[in-house]
Amino acid sequence: MLNSLKKVFTQSQAVILCGAVVTMVVVGIEKLGMLEALELRVYDQMQQMRADPGVDERLLIVPVTEQDIQQLGWPLSSENLDKLLGKLEEYQPRAIGLDIFRDQPIPPVDPGYNKLLERLQLSDIITPVCKHPDKKNPDKNPGTRPPKGVQPEYLGFVDIPEDPDGVIRRNLLIADPSQVCPADYSFSLQLALKYLEVGGIRAEPTQNQELKLRNIVFKRLQNNFGGYRAADANGHQIMLNYRSSKIAQQVSITDVLTNQVKPGLVKDKIVLIGSTAESLKDILKTPYGSGKLDNSGDMTGVEIHAQSVSQILSVVLNRQPLFWSLPEWGEVLLIGGCALIGGLLVWRLQHPLWLGVAGVSIIAVLFGGNFFIFTKAGWVPFVAPALGFIFTSGSVLAYTANQIKQEQKEISELVKQQKDLIAQLQAVSRQSGVTLKQGTAASFLGEAVLPDTLLNTRYKIIDNLGSGGFSNTYLAIDTQRPGSPQCVVKQLRPASSEPEYLDVLSRLFKTEAEILETLGKHKQIPQLMAVFEENQQFYIVQEYIRGNALSQELLPGQRLKQSDVVNILKEVLQVLSFVHSYDIIHRDVKPSNLIRRDSDEHIVLIDFGAVKQIVPQQQESLTIAIGTAGYAPPEQMAGIPRLNSDIYALGMLAIEALTGIAPKTYRRDPDTNKVIIQIHNSANLRSWQEFTDATDELTAIIDKMVDTDFMQRYKLTSDVMRDLENKYGK
Numbered sequence: 001m002l003n004s005l006k007k008v009f010t011q012s013q014a015v016i017l018c019g020a021v022v023t024m025v026v027v028g029i030e031k032l033g034m035l036e037a038l039e040l041r042v043y044d045q046m047q048q049m050r051a052d053p054g055v056d057e058r059l060l061i062v063p064v065t066e067q068d069i070q071q072l073g074w075p076l077s078s079e080n081l082d083k084l085l086g087k088l089e090e091y092q093p094r095a096i097g098l099d100i101f102r103d104q105p106i107p108p109v110d111p112g113y114n115k116l117l118e119r120l121q122l123s124d125i126i127t128p129v130c131k132h133p134d135k136k137n138p139d140k141n142p143g144t145r146p147p148k149g150v151q152p153e154y155l156g157f158v159d160i161p162e163d164p165d166g167v168i169r170r171n172l173l174i175a176d177p178s179q180v181c182p183a184d185y186s187f188s189l190q191l192a193l194k195y196l197e198v199g200g201i202r203a204e205p206t207q208n209q210e211l212k213l214r215n216i217v218f219k220r221l222q223n224n225f226g227g228y229r230a231a232d233a234n235g236h237q238i239m240l241n242y243r244s245s246k247i248a249q250q251v252s253i254t255d256v257l258t259n260q261v262k263p264g265l266v267k268d269k270i271v272l273i274g275s276t277a278e279s280l281k282d283i284l285k286t287p288y289g290s291g292k293l294d295n296s297g298d299m300t301g302v303e304i305h306a307q308s309v310s311q312i313l314s315v316v317l318n319r320q321p322l323f324w325s326l327p328e329w330g331e332v333l334l335i336g337g338c339a340l341i342g343g344l345l346v347w348r349l350q351h352p353l354w355l356g357v358a359g360v361s362i363i364a365v366l367f368g369g370n371f372f373i374f375t376k377a378g379w380v381p382f383v384a385p386a387l388g389f390i391f392t393s394g395s396v397l398a399y400t401a402n403q404i405k406q407e408q409k410e411i412s413e414l415v416k417q418q419k420d421l422i423a424q425l426q427a428v429s430r431q432s433g434v435t436l437k438q439g440t441a442a443s444f445l446g447e448a449v450l451p452d453t454l455l456n457t458r459y460k461i462i463d464n465l466g467s468g469g470f471s472n473t474y475l476a477i478d479t480q481r482p483g484s485p486q487c488v489v490k491q492l493r494p495a496s497s498e499p500e501y502l503d504v505l506s507r508l509f510k511t512e513a514e515i516l517e518t519l520g521k522h523k524q525i526p527q528l529m530a531v532f533e534e535n536q537q538f539y540i541v542q543e544y545i546r547g548n549a550l551s552q553e554l555l556p557g558q559r560l561k562q563s564d565v566v567n568i569l570k571e572v573l574q575v576l577s578f579v580h581s582y583d584i585i586h587r588d589v590k591p592s593n594l595i596r597r598d599s600d601e602h603i604v605l606i607d608f609g610a611v612k613q614i615v616p617q618q619q620e621s622l623t624i625a626i627g628t629a630g631y632a633p634p635e636q637m638a639g640i641p642r643l644n645s646d647i648y649a650l651g652m653l654a655i656e657a658l659t660g661i662a663p664k665t666y667r668r669d670p671d672t673n674k675v676i677i678q679i680h681n682s683a684n685l686r687s688w689q690e691f692t693d694a695t696d697e698l699t700a701i702i703d704k705m706v707d708t709d710f711m712q713r714y715k716l717t718s719d720v721m722r723d724l725e726n727k728y729g730k
Contacts, residue, residue, distance in 0.1 A: 015343035018395040019388075023336040026388045030331075030381070031229060038383040039227025040163060042367075044290030046374040048297075052244050056310040058195070059248035060269045061302060062088070063276035064100070068253045074280070078102065079112030080257070084273065085119055085126060087256050091266035095194035096126045097187055097309075099158060099274030099302045103130070103145040121149045127190045129158045130181035143180035152177065156187030160284065160304060161237060167285045168299075170221060171308045173211060174236035188308035191270050195309075196316060211236060213316045226325040226379030239323035240308060241377065245288050245297070247306045250276075270309055274302025321377040331381060338366065338385035342393035346400060353730065359393060404581075411518055411582040414511050421508040428501045448472050449491060454479070455539060456532045459489055475544065478529070485544070487529055492538040502536060509538045515584065516540065516608055524575045524604045545606060547598045550653070551591035560657045562694045566728050568594075568603065569654055570721065575605045576646050577717040585641045589649035590631045591656070630663030635710050644713050647720060651705030658702075659691035673708055697727045 029035060062084070064076065072080055081102065088096055098120075105113040120128050128150050133143030146155050161170045173189045185193070189211075193203060196213065204212040211218040221237040223230060251261050253273075275282050282301045289297025299307075314320035326334065341362060349355045363386055370382045449472065453461045463475040465488065472491045477484045494505050513531040520527040520543070530541040550568070553560070560568075572594065579586055586593075586608060593607045633648035635641065652663050655675060665678045667685060676685045689699050701723050707713040714720045 012347075014399050015340070015347050015392075015396055018399065019336060019339040019343050019392050022339045022388055022391040022395060023332065026335050026339070026384050026391065027332055029387075030335075030384045033229035035381075035383045035387070036227060036229050037165065039381055040165065040167070040169070041290060042370075042382045043169065043227060043374075043379060044167065044287035046371050047242060047287035048290070049371060050375060054244055055246055055248050056243055056306075056313075057249075058269055058313060059306050059310060060093075060266060060271045061248045061250045061276075061306055062253055062256060062271055062273045063250050063300070063302065064274065064280070065252050065254075066277045066279060069277055069279065071254055075106050076100065076253075077106055077112060078110045078116040080253075082112050082116040082119055084253055084256055085116075085123075087259075088266060088271055089123070089125070091261075091263040093125065093266050093269050093271045094198055095191045095270045096123075097156070097191045097270065097272045097274075097305065098126060098128050099187065099272060099305060101129065101131075101144050102147050117147055117149055120147050121151075124154075125194060127154060127156045127187060127194070129156055129187050130183055132157055132159050132175060132178050132181045143178065145180055146183070152182035152184070154190075155181070155183035156185055156190035157181050157183040158187045158301065158305065160301070161232060162284075163231070165285070167287060167290060168304055169240055169287060170231070170237050171240040171311065172235050172237050173218065176235070186308070188305045189312065191272070191305075191309050192312035192316075195270050195313060201316060213312075216315060216322075218315075218322065224328070226323070227381050227383070239379070240304075241311045241314075241320070241323055242287065242307050243310045243314070247303055247310060248272075272302050272306050272309070274300065274305070276300045276302065323377050323379055325379045326381075331384070334380065335385050335388040339388035339392040342389035342391075343396040346393050346396040359389075362389065407518060408582050411515060411584070414514055415583065418508060418511045418515070421504055421511060424504045425501070425508060428498070428504055429496070449474055449489075455489065456530070456534060459487065459530075459539075459541060461489065462486075476541075478541075486546075487544050488526065488542045490540040490542070492540070494536065494538070497536065506533065506538070509533075513540060515582075516542075518582065519579060519584070519608055522575060522578045524571075524602055525579075525608070526604065526606055545595045545597055545604045547595045547604070549592045550594040550596065550603070550657075553596070554591050554653075554657050555660070556662065557660045559660045559692060562658070562692075562698060563728075565654055565657045565694070566698065566724060568657065569650065570724055571603045572605065572650055573717045573721050573724075575603070576650070577721070579605075580643045580646070580717060583643070585643060586646050587632070587636060587641055588628055589646050589653065590628045591653060594653075630666065633706075633710065633713075634708055642710050644710055644715055647705050647714050647717065648707075648710075651702050654702050655688050655706065658694050659688055661688075661691060668708065674703060675706055695727075701727070 064074070068076075081098075081100070085096060085098070102113075102116065102120075120126055128147050129144075130146035131141075131144040134141035157172075157175060159172055159175065160168055161172050163169055171186075171188070173186050174184055175186070177184045183190075196202070201214050206212050206217055208220075210220055218236070218238055221231070221233050221239060222228075223233040225231065225233075225239070249265070251265065255261050283295070283298050284301060284304055286297055286299050286304070288299075289295060311320070315322055342359075345358055345362065346355065349358055366386060366389070367382060370380050373380050448464070448467070449455065449461050451461055451463065455461065455476070458478060458480040459476045460479055461474045461476050465473040465475050467473070471493065474489045474491065476487055476489045478487050492505075492509060494502060496502070510531065513528065517528040519525050526545055527543040528540070529543060530539075532539050532541075572589070576586065576589070586605065588607055589605070593605065595604045595606055596602070597604050628649075629637075631649040631652045633645050636645040636648075652666070652675075655661075655666070656663055659677070661677055666688070667676050667678055668674070669676050669685075669687075675688045677688050677691060678685055692699070694702075701720065704712075705714055705720060
């Protein structure tokens, strides 16, 4: 048990160590910005998945369409712009945003320019625009001046920060004025403030020089916000929380100029005027178009400004939360937690199928949790935690595989020692005249243990479970454990009291106990609790499996359903696959050694007291013939068991389950060598398939399992599982 506890402790240490190392590596990769592009792509996908509430009724867009250009020309004349603004002012909107540059007259002559300037200079609801020059590359983007004479406090800049992939995910609210563009508030913020001013809401500075509207502080975006690691966060930026793929109702300029717009459509709204015509190429990428081959998710500049206006109004008036993210330590904990879960998952789930299902499920839960948080305006990284989970799972899986390989090597050495000790025991027995062939319990030294006997000062015998040629098996209680749980005690009684014989037998006993301890790690094999020697008797204490043996289900004359038999085969094959991975043969697979556990209905394989390694076919390597007649194949009865000897025994059990007839009546057809059944000790012999309704596919699989020639039989349990799953599913 100490070895078992040591292995568990070592494995838990490995999980923690792998999780810690992977967490540091992933955090380092994340800090270098190598995951930013992936995190942004996930951000876009979640944006696309959010519910679409539809247009914002507080906004109206008056776009310059292709039809307007055809009718009015481009650039729009100052006269037409002035008429448009005059018409809209008559309808009493709260604010008008002119997202069209008019820093100079339209050549060659622009008779309405001065009148337009006068309107822009005097109106308190119209917001003209300008654009700041690019500080890094002013020659490429020198900026655009505002209309002459308009005071800076009435201007709005239209600079929109782009991410490296060209997608607009951020909103610049406040920037330092420049000589070219003296505006310090953005176009969208100016419009929102004009709308809010009617309700007495004005911008207030905070101690940290951040924007405050009512009691809401618009905190500045940091360059490591959410999935960002190197964002250009200059100025006062926030994440742009898109409302909808279609932000506002639209009416064309031509419709306004020809009086085809109802005044109610404009009254008390924010009107944004800007181009939507594709020929003007004011098209920007948005999260709605991420991952799409067409341009269906792209938006024009005026539409993005409208998204920003809508966000500001929704935050102030509708209590919509601003985007938030985890602090740096929170992200580290999240990555570390996912890494630890990945390690624990691999540690606890050994089966590849369940491991894969659990892994995919956890990644799905992680994404689902992130998406739920995203709907609440939280941006929590997904890629970094997912990589932490995957990398740790892979690391622990590699570590576990290496441990299993080392363990298999150790068990192989133990089994080799076991074989050598058996040979020594045979030699000593021949010298002392002791036979090792199975006999009756009375042929061995020592007496059977009586009820109420206390073994090793703690195990109290309460019942006799059975006797065999090599041992007795008892039901006992462990008096030194809380609740005095039941356990199984196996007593091995030596056939000789010769010191040399006992010494070899003691070493053989301890070697086999180490093998049983390893096998007991499987949840469907009894766990080894203790081993000890007392009064020249050898004892093994194992977990007691509460349940019924399959021998109580396989009753004479009663056939099990094919589906039940297939399930039994699959479950026992999985256990045998684990056993065989250590080159160990059970050598006594039969109904009485298969217990259906009460707690979970799973089948537990018991009685590993005679496990041996595969041995070559040399005469000097023959082992003791152990097995049960009717279930054991010919090579095993000859003392040369193989891995697929257990497959043969399981196949015979399947025939018994399907036919309701015990193996003692089975014979072999002299022509086909297939299993046939003798009816009531008569000369009437019939194929076993005649006694079952099983399909031809299943009977063919079982026939291959019980072939007397081990070379023609299934070699591995995985081969049988593959055929069963191909025919009957997983």
